[in-house]
Amino acid sequence: MQKLLLFIDKLSTWLGQFFAWSIVGLTALISWEVFSRYVVGAPHAWAFDVMLMFYGILFMMAGAYTLSKNGHVRGDVLYGFFPPRLQAGLDLTLYIVFFIPGVLALCYAGWSYAGESWAIKEHSSIMADGPPIYPFKTFIPFAGAILLLQGFVEIVRCAICLKDGAWPSREEDVEEVDVEKLKEMVHVKDEDIAKLDAYVVKEGAAK
Amino acid sequence: MSKGIWFGLSIMAIIVVGTLIAMPSPSQMTQGHMGLLMLSLVVVAIMLGFPTAFTLMGMGMLFAFAAYYMQNRVVEGAMNQTLDLMVSRAWSVMNNDVLISIPLFVFMGYLVERANLIEKLFKSLHLALARVPGSLAVATLVTCAIFATATGIVGAVVTLMGLLALPAMLKAGYNVKVAAGAITAGGCLGILIPPSVMLIVYGATAGVSVVQLYAGAFFPGIMLTLLYIGYMIIVAKIKPEWAPPLTAEQRFVELPPHAAQVRSVTGSTNALSGFLRAVRANQIAVAERRKVARDLLLMFLPAIAFVILMGLTWNSLTKPNVVTDTSELQEMGGAVDTSGSDAGGLAAPPGADTAPSGLTALPAEEPKAKDEAPTGLTALPAEEPKAQDSAPSGLSPLSTEGPKAAASGPSDLSPPPGDGAKEKPAQAPKAADKPAEKAKPAEAPAAKEMQRLPAPDAFWWVLGVGLLGLAVLFALFSYERVEIYKMLLTSFFPLAVLILAVLGTIVFGLATPTEAAAIGSYGGFGLAAVYMLVKEPPERMRRILKTWAPLFVAAIVAVIWFLLWKFEVLASGPPAWVGWISVAATTVWCVMATLQVKLIGTVRESVYLTAKTSAMVCWLFVGSSIFSAAFALLGGQEIIERWVLSLGLTPVQFMILAQAIIFLLGWPLEWTEIIVIFMPIFIPLLAKFNIDPLFFGLLVALNLQTAFLSPPVAMAAFYLKGVAPPHVTLNQIFLGMIPFMMIQVVALVLLYTFPQIGLWLPQVLYK
Numbered sequence: 001m002q003k004l005l006l007f008i009d010k011l012s013t014w015l016g017q018f019f020a021w022s023i024v025g026l027t028a029l030i031s032w033e034v035f036s037r038y039v040v041g042a043p044h045a046w047a048f049d050v051m052l053m054f055y056g057i058l059f060m061m062a063g064a065y066t067l068s069k070n071g072h073v074r075g076d077v078l079y080g081f082f083p084p085r086l087q088a089g090l091d092l093t094l095y096i097v098f099f100i101p102g103v104l105a106l107c108y109a110g111w112s113y114a115g116e117s118w119a120i121k122e123h124s125s126i127m128a129d130g131p132p133i134y135p136f137k138t139f140i141p142f143a144g145a146i147l148l149l150q151g152f153v154e155i156v157r158c159a160i161c162l163k164d165g166a167w168p169s170r171e172e173d174v175e176e177v178d179v180e181k182l183k184e185m186v187h188v189k190d191e192d193i194a195k196l197d198a199y200v201v202k203e204g205a206a207k
Numbered sequence: 208m209s210k211g212i213w214f215g216l217s218i219m220a221i222i223v224v225g226t227l228i229a230m231p232s233p234s235q236m237t238q239g240h241m242g243l244l245m246l247s248l249v250v251v252a253i254m255l256g257f258p259t260a261f262t263l264m265g266m267g268m269l270f271a272f273a274a275y276y277m278q279n280r281v282v283e284g285a286m287n288q289t290l291d292l293m294v295s296r297a298w299s300v301m302n303n304d305v306l307i308s309i310p311l312f313v314f315m316g317y318l319v320e321r322a323n324l325i326e327k328l329f330k331s332l333h334l335a336l337a338r339v340p341g342s343l344a345v346a347t348l349v350t351c352a353i354f355a356t357a358t359g360i361v362g363a364v365v366t367l368m369g370l371l372a373l374p375a376m377l378k379a380g381y382n383v384k385v386a387a388g389a390i391t392a393g394g395c396l397g398i399l400i401p402p403s404v405m406l407i408v409y410g411a412t413a414g415v416s417v418v419q420l421y422a423g424a425f426f427p428g429i430m431l432t433l434l435y436i437g438y439m440i441i442v443a444k445i446k447p448e449w450a451p452p453l454t455a456e457q458r459f460v461e462l463p464p465h466a467a468q469v470r471s472v473t474g475s476t477n478a479l480s481g482f483l484r485a486v487r488a489n490q491i492a493v494a495e496r497r498k499v500a501r502d503l504l505l506m507f508l509p510a511i512a513f514v515i516l517m518g519l520t521w522n523s524l525t526k527p528n529v530v531t532d533t534s535e536l537q538e539m540g541g542a543v544d545t546s547g548s549d550a551g552g553l554a555a556p557p558g559a560d561t562a563p564s565g566l567t568a569l570p571a572e573e574p575k576a577k578d579e580a581p582t583g584l585t586a587l588p589a590e591e592p593k594a595q596d597s598a599p600s601g602l603s604p605l606s607t608e609g610p611k612a613a614a615s616g617p618s619d620l621s622p623p624p625g626d627g628a629k630e631k632p633a634q635a636p637k638a639a640d641k642p643a644e645k646a647k648p649a650e651a652p653a654a655k656e657m658q659r660l661p662a663p664d665a666f667w668w669v670l671g672v673g674l675l676g677l678a679v680l681f682a683l684f685s686y687e688r689v690e691i692y693k694m695l696l697t698s699f700f701p702l703a704v705l706i707l708a709v710l711g712t713i714v715f716g717l718a719t720p721t722e723a724a725a726i727g728s729y730g731g732f733g734l735a736a737v738y739m740l741v742k743e744p745p746e747r748m749r750r751i752l753k754t755w756a757p758l759f760v761a762a763i764v765a766v767i768w769f770l771l772w773k774f775e776v777l778a779s780g781p782p783a784w785v786g787w788i789s790v791a792a793t794t795v796w797c798v799m800a801t802l803q804v805k806l807i808g809t810v811r812e813s814v815y816l817t818a819k820t821s822a823m824v825c826w827l828f829v830g831s832s833i834f835s836a837a838f839a840l841l842g843g844q845e846i847i848e849r850w851v852l853s854l855g856l857t858p859v860q861f862m863i864l865a866q867a868i869i870f871l872l873g874w875p876l877e878w879t880e881i882i883v884i885f886m887p888i889f890i891p892l893l894a895k896f897n898i899d900p901l902f903f904g905l906l907v908a909l910n911l912q913t914a915f916l917s918p919p920v921a922m923a924a925f926y927l928k929g930v931a932p933p934h935v936t937l938n939q940i941f942l943g944m945i946p947f948m949m950i951q952v953v954a955l956v957l958l959y960t961f962p963q964i965g966l967w968l969p970q971v972l973y974k
Contacts, residue, residue: 020818023314024810030311030725032790034718039769040786048304051721055821056301058310062822071819072258073827077875077920078215079256087256094257098265105268106297109290113298140297174812176820177362179929186326188370196932199377
C-alpha cells in the first residue's frame with residue numbers, strides 16, 4: 001500500500017515535470033513564429049493551435065504534480081492556525097465532498113468528450129485546415145485521471161495525519177522561495193543575520 | 208485551540224446559519240435563492256482552507272446539477288448537462304488565448320530572478336542615489352520596482368531584499384519599521400506594474416483587452432512608486448534619525464587603476480575631459496589607455512543611442528507619403544544598396560555579395576570591444592550611415608556623425624585600437640545638433656522628387672531637451688560617477704531594456720502579449736546566460752565569448768536590418784535566408800550556452816516552477832469558470848443585480864462600495880481568488896452604471912496592492928520575517944507597512960479623481 005502511494009506520488013511528479021518542459025517548446029515555437037512572421041514574413045496558420053496545445057498540456061498535466069507538492073492556492077487565513085488534526089479532518093471531508101466528485105465528473109465527461117473527437121478525427125476549426133485536436137482533447141481525461149489518483153494519495157495523507165497528529169512529509173521539490181538557496185545566491189550567512197540583531201536591539205533600547 | 212480559531216469558526220458558522228435562516232422554506236425556494244446560498248457557502252468553504260480550485264469545481268458541479276435538475280426534474284438529463292458544462296468549461300480554459308501568456312511571463316520571471324543580478328542592481332542604485340535623502344530606502348524601492356516588475360514574484364523579491372537591503376539599512380541606522388515597510392511595499396509593486404500576471408488574469412476574467420490594461424496600468428504603477436519614494440524622502444527629511452543620510456564611507460566608490468591614474472595625471476575633475484586628454488596626450492600606458500578608451504565608448508552610449516533614435520524618428524517623421532509612388536521607394540533602396548557596399552562591407556549585408564564581408568568585418572570588432580553591450584550598439588551605428596548615404600552629396604565632413612565614427616573607428620583604423628573612436632565622438636556633443644540641422648537641407652536634394660516633410664515642432668523640442676540633458680550628463684561625469692554608471696549599465700539597464708522592450712511592443716501593438724512574453728522569456732534566458740558567463744573565470748569567459756560572437760552577429764544583423772526596414776530607412780526587409788541563418792544561429796547559441804555555462808539546472812528549476820504556478824492559476828480558472836457558470840445558471844447574478852439596482856446608488860457610490868468590498872476581501876483572501884471568483888459578479892454590474900471595465904480593472908489592480916500588505920495574510924510580511932534578524936517582530940513589520948497602505952489608498956483616490964492618469968495612454972494609443 002505504502003509503496004503504491006509513493007509510486008503514484010512519483011508518477012504524477014514525473015508526468016508533471018515531463019510535460020512542464022513544454023514551456024520551453026512553447027517559448028521556442030512562439031519566438032520562431034514571431035521571427036518567421038515579422039522578420040521573414042512567412043506566418044504559419046497552425047502555429048496558433050499548436051501554441052494552445054503546448055499551453056493546455058502544460059497546465060493540465062501539472063495539476064496533479066502541483067497537488068502532490070501542495071502548490072494549489074488555499075485560503076489559509078484560518079487554516080494556517082489550525083492544529084494538524086483539524087486540518088486533516090477538514091481536508092479529508094472536503095476531498096470526499098468536493099474533490100472526488102468534481103474530478104471524477106471531469107474525468108468521465110472528458111472521456112466521452114475526447115471519444116467523440118476521436119470518432120470524427122476532429123481537426124481544429126480556429127483556422128482553415130487546422131491541425132488534429134483529438135490527441136489534445138485526450139489530455140482532459142488523462143490529466144483528470146492522474147489528478148484523481150493523486151487525490152487518493154492526498155486522502156491517505158490526511159488519514160495518516162489524523163492518526164499520527166502530524167503531516168507526513170512530502171518529497172523535496174524546487175520551491176518558489178527557497179530561502180537557503182537565495183541566501184547562497186546573495187552570499188548572506190545566518191551569522192550575518194544574527195549579528196544584525198545588535199542593531200535592532202540597540203535601536204529598541206534607545207527608545 | 209486558541210481563541211482566534213474559535214472566533215473564525217464561529218464567524219463561518221454565523222454566515223452559514225444566517226444564510227439558511229434568510230432562505231425561504233425549501234418548498235418556496237427559487238433558483239436565485241440557491242445562487243445566493245452558493246455564494247455564501249463558497250466564502251465559508253474557501254476559508255476552510257481546501258485548495259480553492261477544487262472547492263470551486265466541486266461546488267460548481269453540485270450547484271450546476273441542482274440548477275439543471277430544478278429546470279427539468281430529470282436526474283439523468285441534469286447529470287449529462289452538468290458533465291457537458293464541466294468539460295466545456297475546462298476545454299475553454301485550455302483554449303484561452305489570453306491565459307496562454309501566463310506561463311510565458313512566469314517563465315520569464317523565474318529566469319530573470321535566477322540571473323542573479325539583484326545584488327549588483329541594489330548596490331549600483333544605492334550608490335547612484337547616495338545623495339537623495341533616505342537614499343537606501345529609495346534605492347530599495349527602485350530596486351524592488353524594477354526587479355519585481357521583471358520577475359513578478361513577490362516572495363522571492365521580498366526575501367532577497369530582506370537579505371540585501373535590510374542589513375544595509377539597519378547598519379546605516381534606519382528605523383526597523385521604515386526599512387521593513389520599504390521592502391514589503393516595494394516588493395509588491397511588481398504585481399501592479401505591467402507586464403504583470405494579475406492584469407492578465409483580470410483581462411481574462413473581465414474580457415478586457417490585456418494590451419489596454421497594460422497601457423493603462425503603466426502610469427498608475429509609476430505613480431504609486433513615486434508616491435512611495437516621495438514618502439520616504441519626506442520621512443528622511445522630517446525624521447533624519449529614522450533614515451539617516453549615508454556617511455562618506457558608505458558612499459565611497461573605489462576607482463579602478465586607470466581612472467585613478469588619469470585623474471592624477473591630467474588633474475581634471477571631469478571624467479570626460481580627463482579621459483580625452485589622457486588619450487590624446489599619450490600620458491599613460493597603452494594597456495591603461497585601452498581601458499580608458501572603452502570607458503569613453505561606454506560614456507558615449509547614451510549620446511549614440513539618442514542620436515540614432517532621433518535620426519530614425521526624424522527619418523520616419525519626415526518621410527514623404529510613399530503610398531503614391533512606390534517605384535521611387537525601390538529606387539531609393541537601390542541607391543542604398545550601392546552606397547552600402549561602397550561603405551566597405553561594414554554596413555552589413557545589403558545584398559548577397561556583401562554579406563560575407565559584413566560577417567567578417569563585424570566579428571573583427573567583437574573581441575576588441577570585449578563587452579556585449581557595445582557590440583550590439585556599434586553594430587547598429589554601422590548601418591545607420593546608410594540613411595545619410597543615400598544622399599552622398601549631403602555628407603559634409605562635419606555631418607559624419609558621432610555614431611559612424613565610433614563604429615567605423617575600431618574596425619577601419621585597427622592599428623591604434625581606440626584612437627579613431629575617441630577623437631571623433633569628442634565632437635559629438637557639440638556637433639550633434641549640427642548634423643541634425645544640416646541633415647535637413649542636405650537630405651532634401653537626395654530625395655530629389657520626394658519632398659521631405661517638415662518635422663513637427665515637438666521633435667525639435669525633444670531634440671533640444673535631449674541634447675541639453677546629454678550635455679548636463681557629460682558635465683556631471685566625475686570618475687566616481689563613471690564607475691557607478693558602468694555598474695548601472697550592467698545591472699539596471701539590461702532589466703529596464705527587457706521590461707520596456709516587452710511592454711513597448713505590447714503597448715504599441717507591435718506584438719501580442721503572448722509573443723512579447725515568449726520573446727521576453729528568451730531575453731530572460733539570454734540575461735541568465737550572460738550573468739552566468741560573467742561569473743566564469745576570465746580565461747574561460749573569453750574563450751566562450753569567441754564561440755558566441757559569430758552566432759550573435761548573424762542574429763543581430765537580421766534584427767537590425769529588420770528594424771531599419773520597419774523605420775523605413777531601408778526599402779525591403781531581410782531576405783528569408785538571412786532570417787533562417789539567424790534563427791539557426793540563435794538555436795545553436797541556446798544549446799551551446801546551456802551546456803557551456805551550466806544553465807541546465809537553472810532552466811530546469813524555472814521550468815518546474817513555471818508548471819506549478821501556471822497549474823495553480825489555470826486550475827483555479829477551471830474551477831471558477833465552472834462555478835460562475837453554475838452561478839449564472841441559478842440566476843444568482845440577476846438577484847444581485849436587482850438588489851444592487853434597488854439600492855439606487857449613483858455610479859460613484861457604487862464604485863466606492865465595490866472598491867471597499869474588494870479592499871475588505873483583500874484581508875483574508877489572495878488576489879487570485881478575489882479576481883477569479885468575485886470579478887465575474889462585479890463586471891456585469893459595471894454596464895448598468897456606465898463604468899468602463901478597463902478603468903475598474905485599474906482601480907482593482909491598485910486596490911489589490913493592499914491585499915499584499917494587509918494582515919493577517921500579508922504574504923510579504925511573512926517572507927520578510929523569514930529572513931530578518933530574530934528581534935525584528937512581525938508587529939514591527941506590520942506597523943511599517945501601514946503608512947504604505949495609506950499611500951495605496953491615496954493613490955486609489957488620486958486615480959479615481961483623475962482617471963486620466965490611467966486612461967490617457969490607452970486613449971491616445973487605441974483611438
